[in-house]
Every structure is written in structure tokens, then in C-alpha cells.
Amino acid sequence: MAPSWGKFFEKKAEICEESSKKSILEYYKYKEEEVGEIIRGYYPFTYHPVRRLKSIELISIVVLDIEGILRNGFQSIYEMIRMTPSDFRLEILLNVGKDRTKFEIFQSVLKEFQDRVQLKILEFPNSELSVKDINLIVSDSQGSYVLFWNPCFKPKNESWLYELLQHAQSSGVGAVCPIIFNQRNELIYSSLLLGKKGFIGVTGNGLKVEEAKIWSGEFVEKNVSAVSRNVFLVSRKNWDLLNGLDESFRSDYWDVDFCLRLLEKNLRIVSNPFSSFVSSFTPKRSFQEYDPKYKVGGSDRKLLIKKWGSLLESDRFYTPHGDLLGSDMYPRNFFHALRYKIWRRRWGLN
Numbered sequence: 001m002a003p004s005w006g007k008f009f010e011k012k013a014e015i016c017e018e019s020s021k022k023s024i025l026e027y028y029k030y031k032e033e034e035v036g037e038i039i040r041g042y043y044p045f046t047y048h049p050v051r052r053l054k055s056i057e058l059i060s061i062v063v064l065d066i067e068g069i070l071r072n073g074f075q076s077i078y079e080m081i082r083m084t085p086s087d088f089r090l091e092i093l094l095n096v097g098k099d100r101t102k103f104e105i106f107q108s109v110l111k112e113f114q115d116r117v118q119l120k121i122l123e124f125p126n127s128e129l130s131v132k133d134i135n136l137i138v139s140d141s142q143g144s145y146v147l148f149w150n151p152c153f154k155p156k157n158e159s160w161l162y163e164l165l166q167h168a169q170s171s172g173v174g175a176v177c178p179i180i181f182n183q184r185n186e187l188i189y190s191s192l193l194l195g196k197k198g199f200i201g202v203t204g205n206g207l208k209v210e211e212a213k214i215w216s217g218e219f220v221e222k223n224v225s226a227v228s229r230n231v232f233l234v235s236r237k238n239w240d241l242l243n244g245l246d247e248s249f250r251s252d253y254w255d256v257d258f259c260l261r262l263l264e265k266n267l268r269i270v271s272n273p274f275s276s277f278v279s280s281f282t283p284k285r286s287f288q289e290y291d292p293k294y295k296v297g298g299s300d301r302k303l304l305i306k307k308w309g310s311l312l313e314s315d316r317f318y319t320p321h322g323d324l325l326g327s328d329m330y331p332r333n334f335f336h337a338l339r340y341k342i343w344r345r346r347w348g349l350n
Contacts, residue, residue, distance in 0.1 A: 016045060024049050031171060042209055042219040048274055051166045058118075059161070060091045060143030064129065064229060066286050067152040070094075076151035076280065081113050083155040085162070088116070091143050095122045095129060131254050135244040146239060148255075150230040150286055153180050153277040163275035164233040167221075174267030175234040175259065177227035178275035179218075180204070187212075188279065189287070191224035191271040192256060194315040198343025199301075200256060202228070202287050219273045225315050227269055229255035230286050231277060241265060252289045252297035253304045260308055292346040305349070 021038050024047060028035050034052040041048050069076060077092065084090065110119055120141075124133050138146055145168055147161075155161075160178060167176040180189040188204040196203070205218065212218055232255070242261050245254045259269050288294045289301075305312060344350045 017047075020045065020047055033170060042212070042273065043214040046214065046220060048221070051170075053162065053165055054169055056088065056144060056165065058089045058091055058143040059145045059147060059165075060093060060138070060141035061147045061149055062134065062137055062141070063092065063094045064148055064150050065095075065127065066150050066230070067283060068127065068285075069151050069280065076154055078110075079154055080149070080151070081110075081117055083158055083160065085158055086116060088161055089118075090116065091118045091120060091141060093120050093122060093137050093141055095124050095127065095133075095137075097123065097125065097127050128251060130251050131245045131249045132247050134254075135247060138239060138244060144236050145233055146236065147233045148229050148231065152280050152283055152286055153231055154280060156181070156276045156278050160275045160277070163272050167270045167272055168233050168235055172266075172268055173270055174238050174262030174265065175227060175232050176270045176272055176275075177224075177232040178277050179271065179273045180231070180277045180279060182206075182279050182282070185209070185278075187218055188283075189228065189230070190218050190273065191222075191269075192226040192228055192259075192290075193318070194225050194256075194311070195313050195318070196315075197290075197292075198340055198349065199290070199292075199347050200226070200312065201290055221270065221272050221274070223317055224269050224271045225263065225317055226256045226259040227271065228287065238262065238267065248303055248307075249300050252300040254300075257304060257307065260311065292343070292348075301347075 024038055025035055028049060028051065036050045036052050039048050039050060040046070063070075063077070077094075081090065081092075107119055107121075110117055122137060126133075129137070145165065147164070155178075164176050164178060167173050177191065179187060182188050185208055186206040187208070188202070188206065190203045193201050193203045203218070207218055209219055214220070242258065242265070246257055246261075249257060262269060289297045341350070
């Protein structure tokens with residue numbers, strides 16, 4: 001009796017899966033990176049290799065309290081530590097400004113984690129750290145990897161740090177970021193997109209995982225042009241390679257500049273959807289520099305444009321398949337050119 005079509009396609013799918021996994025193993029063997037297992041991705045016939053990490057002594061976390069969330073307590077830091085596996089040692093670098101007293105109370109709470117968490121209190125005069133402040137903080141930190149983190153965004157599961165590290169340890173990778181969901185499990189960030197809305201924009205169409213299609217590229221590990229300062233990981237080696245941040249910038253767009261400098265060194269920037277965060281509330285200031293109404297960052301914006309010019313006008317990793325979703329980019333026809341001019345005028349870039 002002839003086999004049913006269902007069994008035929010099932011067998012064909014198994015063959016394709018085994019072939020894909022074999023190719024993945026061969027690739028990482030060539031890169032001399034050990035794969036522990038290969039799991040299925042978010043879409044059919046996509047796969048996620050789980051690699052074994054090399055030894056890590058300490059990870060430094062630079063807290064960027066952009067939303068001022070820590071004025072109301074330190075629950076977000078406490079939760080982040082609890083969501084980090086105990087085999088990782090953390091150095092948390094926290095700017096308290098002039099209000100050191102209540103942070104000393106927080107230090108006593110952290111005694112629960114004193115065997116694996118070091119808290120370093122900093123007293124810069126302004127709550128918003130400048131680029132010079134950040135360079136100074138990182139130069140005084142001890143970790144072999146540096147995580148920039150906005151406490152408005154909390155890890156969704158305990159694998160968040162492992163997933164960032166497995167890319168950060170991979171040869172040829174300059175920096176890596178997670179994706180961010182809102183409280184409704186809708187994607188609000190996966191990377192920054194050059195050229196979006198006439199300048200630079202945030203990718204994240206408000207999609208849920210179950211609604212997305214493979215061509216959208218939102219829930220696959222991918223190379224990107226830039227990531228946001230809100231959450232990203234970089235190795236000390238790559239940080240030192242660039243001598244830190246360009247101090248010509250004051251407080252905005254240093255993340256984009258840093259990423260473009262990494263790309264200049266032929267290092268990749270990776271967005272990893274298997275490391276995910278969730279927003280505590282609707283962010284008001286976290287991505288404000290990508291809104292034309294934001295005027296404070298005008299001088300930094302002019303500097304970024306002067307430095308990188310036409311490289312900011314389109315994204316090297318842009319895919320026309322993303323147009324099918326209709327919100328991040330638009331087909332390059334008459335309406336695209338018209339909309340682009342309108343956005344450029346809003347930014348004051350015409």
C-alpha cells in the first residue's frame with residue numbers, strides 16, 4: 001500500500017531538518033565553537049544552536065536609568081539579579097547622584113547575593129550620564145564583558161544573559177542585543193534601522209510571535225546595523241579596540257556611532273530574539289532621540305550626520321520582505337520618496 005502524502009511530507013521534513021542541523025554543526029566546528037544542542041527556532045525550518053560558553057570571571061553592568069525608574073525603588077535591579085543564573089558573577093555600576101543614603105539601604109538588601117554580586121556606587125552630579133561619564137565608568141570596571149542596561153526593561157527568562165554571551169563570545173561579533181516586548185507581548189524593539197522615517201528608527205512592529213511570518217525577520221537571529229543603548233552587551237576586548245565611546249558626543253546617538261565603528265572593524269552586530277526583555281511600562285524617554293520632536297539631542301544628531309553622512313540614509317541589512325508588514329520600511333516607489341522627504345523635513349534635515 002502506498003504511503004499517505006502526510007507521511008511522505010513528514011519524512012521529507014525530517015530529512016531537511018537533519019540536513020540543516022548537520023550544516024550548522026559543520027559551520028561551528030569550522031569556527032571552533034562547541035555546540036551543546038540545536039533547538040527549533042520561532043519559524044518552521046529555522047534552528048537555534050546552543051553553544052557552550054567559555055569561562056567568564058565577571059560581567060560589568062552599567063545601569064542607565066533613562067526613565068528615572070530607580071527613584072521609586074530598586075525592585076527592577078533585584079529582579080534582574082534573581083533572573084541571572086548563579087554561576088555568573090556580576091559587577092553592578094550604579095550612579096546615585098547626590099542621594100547616596102537610600103542606596104545604602106539597597107546595599108544591605110543585596111547581602112542575599114553578596115557571593116556573586118558586587119555593587120559599585122557612583123556619584124556623578126547629573127542623573128543622566130554623559131559619554132565622558134560612561135567612558136570613565138567602563139574604564140574603572142573589572143568585567144571582561146560590559147552590559148549597558150536600562151532598568152525599565154526586565155529579562156523575561158533566565159537564559160537572557162547566556163544568549164547574549166554566546167554571541168558576544170563568537171569570533172567576528174562586535175556587540176549583541178536582545179529584543180524587547182511590551183506588557184501585551186508585542187514586539188517594540190529588535191534593533192535600530194538606519195534610514196527609517198528619514199533618519200534612524202526603532203524596529204518592532206508591535207507584532208506578537210504567533211502573528212509574525214518568517215519573512216519579517218523580527219524573530220530570527222540576524223545581523224543589524226545598530227543597537228540601542230537601552231540593552232546591549234560588548235566584550236572588553238572590543239570596547240578597548242575602539243578606545244570606548246567617541247567623547248565628541250554629549251549624551252545621544254553614541255550607541256549608533258559605536259556600532260558603526262564596530263562595523264568599520266568588520267565586526268558584526270547581532271540581534272538575538274532568544275534573549276528577550278519586557279518593558280515595565282510604556283517607555284517615554286528610552287527611545288526619545290528617534291522622535292523628530294526631541295530637540296535636546298540636536299547637536300549630537302548634527303555630529304552623527306556630519307561624521308557618517310550617507311551611511312545613515314539606508315540600512316545595509318534592510319530587506320524588502322519587511323515591507324510586507326508595512327510599518328518599518330516602505331517599497332521604494334513614488335510614495336516612499338514622498339514620505340522620506342516629509343520625514344526629513346520633520347527632522348529639519350532637508
